[in-house]
Amino acid sequence: MEIEKIVENVAFNLLKQAVIYLPEDVKQALKKAYEEETSETGKTQLKAILDNIELAEKYQAPICQDTGTIIFYIKAGSEVKGLEKIENALINATKRATKEVPLRPNAVNPFTQKNSGDNTGRFIPFLNWEIVPGNSLELTVMPKGGGSENVCVTGMLVPGEGINGLKKFVVETVIKAGAKPCPPNILGIAMGGGTDIAIKLAKKALLRPLTEPNPDPEIAKLEKEILEAVNMTGIGPMGLGGKTTVLGVNIEYAYRHPASFPAAVAFNCWAARRASARINADGTVEYLTHKKGV
Amino acid sequence: MAVYHLKTPISEEEIRKLKVNDVIYITGTMITARDQAHRRALEYFKQGKPLPLNLEGLAVFHCGPVVKKEGEKWIAVAAGPTTSTRMDIFEDEFIKAFKVRVVIGKGGMGKKTTDAMAKYGAVYGAFTGGAAILAAKAIKNIRSVEWLDLGTPEAMWIFEVEDFGPLVVAIDSHGNNLFLDVQKKVEENRQKIYQKLGLSL
Ligand code: SF4
Numbered sequence: 001m002e003i004e005k006i007v008e009n010v011a012f013n014l015l016k017q018a019v020i021y022l023p024e025d026v027k028q029a030l031k032k033a034y035e036e037e038t039s040e041t042g043k044t045q046l047k048a049i050l051d052n053i054e055l056a057e058k059y060q061a062p063i064c065q066d067t068g069t070i071i072f073y074i075k076a077g078s079e080v081k082g083l084e085k086i087e088n089a090l091i092n093a094t095k096r097a098t099k100e101v102p103l104r105p106n107a108v109n110p111f112t113q114k115n116s117g118d119n120t121g122r123f124i125p126f127l128n129w130e131i132v133p134g135n136s137l138e139l140t141v142m143p144k145g146g147g148s149e150n151v152c153v154t155g156m157l158v159p160g161e162g163i164n165g166l167k168k169f170v171v172e173t174v175i176k177a178g179a180k181p182c183p184p185n186i187l188g189i190a191m192g193g194g195t196d197i198a199i200k201l202a203k204k205a206l207l208r209p210l211t212e213p214n215p216d217p218e219i220a221k222l223e224k225e226i227l228e229a230v231n232m233t234g235i236g237p238m239g240l241g242g243k244t245t246v247l248g249v250n251i252e253y254a255y256r257h258p259a260s261f262p263a264a265v266a267f268n269c270w271a272a273r274r275a276s277a278r279i280n281a282d283g284t285v286e287y288l289t290h291k292k293g294v
Numbered sequence: 295m296a297v298y299h300l301k302t303p304i305s306e307e308e309i310r311k312l313k314v315n316d317v318i319y320i321t322g323t324m325i326t327a328r329d330q331a332h333r334r335a336l337e338y339f340k341q342g343k344p345l346p347l348n349l350e351g352l353a354v355f356h357c358g359p360v361v362k363k364e365g366e367k368w369i370a371v372a373a374g375p376t377t378s379t380r381m382d383i384f385e386d387e388f389i390k391a392f393k394v395r396v397v398i399g400k401g402g403m404g405k406k407t408t409d410a411m412a413k414y415g416a417v418y419g420a421f422t423g424g425a426a427i428l429a430a431k432a433i434k435n436i437r438s439v440e441w442l443d444l445g446t447p448e449a450m451w452i453f454e455v456e457d458f459g460p461l462v463v464a465i466d467s468h469g470n471n472l473f474l475d476v477q478k479k480v481e482e483n484r485q486k487i488y489q490k491l492g493l494s495l
Pocket of ligand 1: 064066067068144145269270374425
């Protein structure tokens with residue numbers, strides 16, 4: 001089969017998997033939160049979430065009515081032939097998934113306010129490319145919900161405050177977001193680079209499984225410290241109170257300019273959807289997040 | 295935290311029993327209304343025009359459902375709640391004019407709505423954000439759809455529901471507002487968090 005067709009099929013499957021089945025690490029984290037939540041009201045919300053996840057699987061329907069903005073991450077082996085055809089394949093897969101899964105049409109022209117009806121439009125689906133050695137292609141899709149997107153922020157911190165400034169920034173951001181992003185959330189946090197680099201890294205950090213802390217022990221420690229701190233806010237599931245406000249914190253960084261300390265916080269809601277697959281040179285496909293396929 | 299199963303039409307007396315943190319399940323009739331249906335309903339009221347159905351004792355759900363049509367029949371595919379604060383500018387008038395007893399949505403509502411609920415006897419039931427299938431499965435029948443010219447999300451859908459919930463009573467008819475209480479507690483907790491992180495306020 002041609003690469004274009006393979007990529008289209010795999011991307012379609014990934015979209016379908018992502019919106020119907022939550023990744024195992026997210027599901028486990030929600031179950032654990034349900035067991036450990038001490039607020040009765042908070043518990044009712046986590047129970048409703050778990051019931052909803054089960055029903056979505058049973059009826060093969062999207063977990064949440066907001067199936068998000070479609071974002072792809074592509075790790076392309078430099079030896080893969082036909083890379084110029086991939087963009088088109090991903091657009092076609094998005095259109096097909098919108099009709100067949102179905103996904104809610106979520107792509108609106110900001111000038112005319114018209115909805116394209118098929119989840120595609122200028123720059124959408126958005127493609128993040130990375131060129132790596134080798135001859136395989138790794139595809140990841142993140143259908144990103146609007147409610148949690150609305151509270152994502154970038155900020156310029158005071159360099160002299162260092163990491164303390166970052167901690168304050170994150171705590172204040174979570175408090176301000178409150179019930180809006182459908183907590184419990186996952187936080188992607190990034191510092192350094194520039195505003196664009198920080199928010200891109202923060203959003204990409206949302207793809208890291210909750211079971212994998214940052215490999216750098218110092219950063220892993222900071223992840224844990226911030227997780228414990230934001231869960232002391234008491235916002236709780238859906239902002240109704242409780243100790244589960246955030247399920248996990250993933251931190252990334254880039255080097256920064258001496259005079260600037262950009263930072264970004266990206267939120268994912270409990271419906272933290274993502275799916276990945278690897279397409280090998282011989283055309284075989286390995287599904288990485290959803291091992292059972294669709 | 296008490297659990298109640300309510301049937302529409304719901305009386306003011308039943309509503310007055312409810313307190314924040316109680317959990318309710320609703321069986322009977324509910325309508326959906328977002329910004330535009332709220333606006334139109336209130337315009338009708340001002341002009342003395344009747345609504346497509348009498349809302350007294352019913353529930354109004356802030357929701358733009360995903361629906362499909364099979365033959366002549368509409369089916370709810372996904373029906374999670376939308377953010378309720380957008381309806382804050384209409385809700386006090388809406389409760390007063392139509393005597394709805396339960397307002398359902400996510401994220402909570404403000405002081406004006408809380409006051410109207412206390413005055414006229416209504417509660418706000420928080421439905422879990424994103425739990426769209428759970429909601430859709432409790433919708434046993436779509437009786438009809440009105441004002442479809444507003445578009446499917448904004449139209450007024452009339453649902454027959456069975457044990458629709460869980461709905462956490464987040465605003466009761468005695469002036470209590472769980473979301474505002476949680477916000478207050480969060481403000482108090484901020485200091486402890488700063489201390490733990492070794493930060494100054
Ligand atoms: S924030 Fe997430 S869970 Fe909530 S409605 Fe949006 S996509 Fe669904």
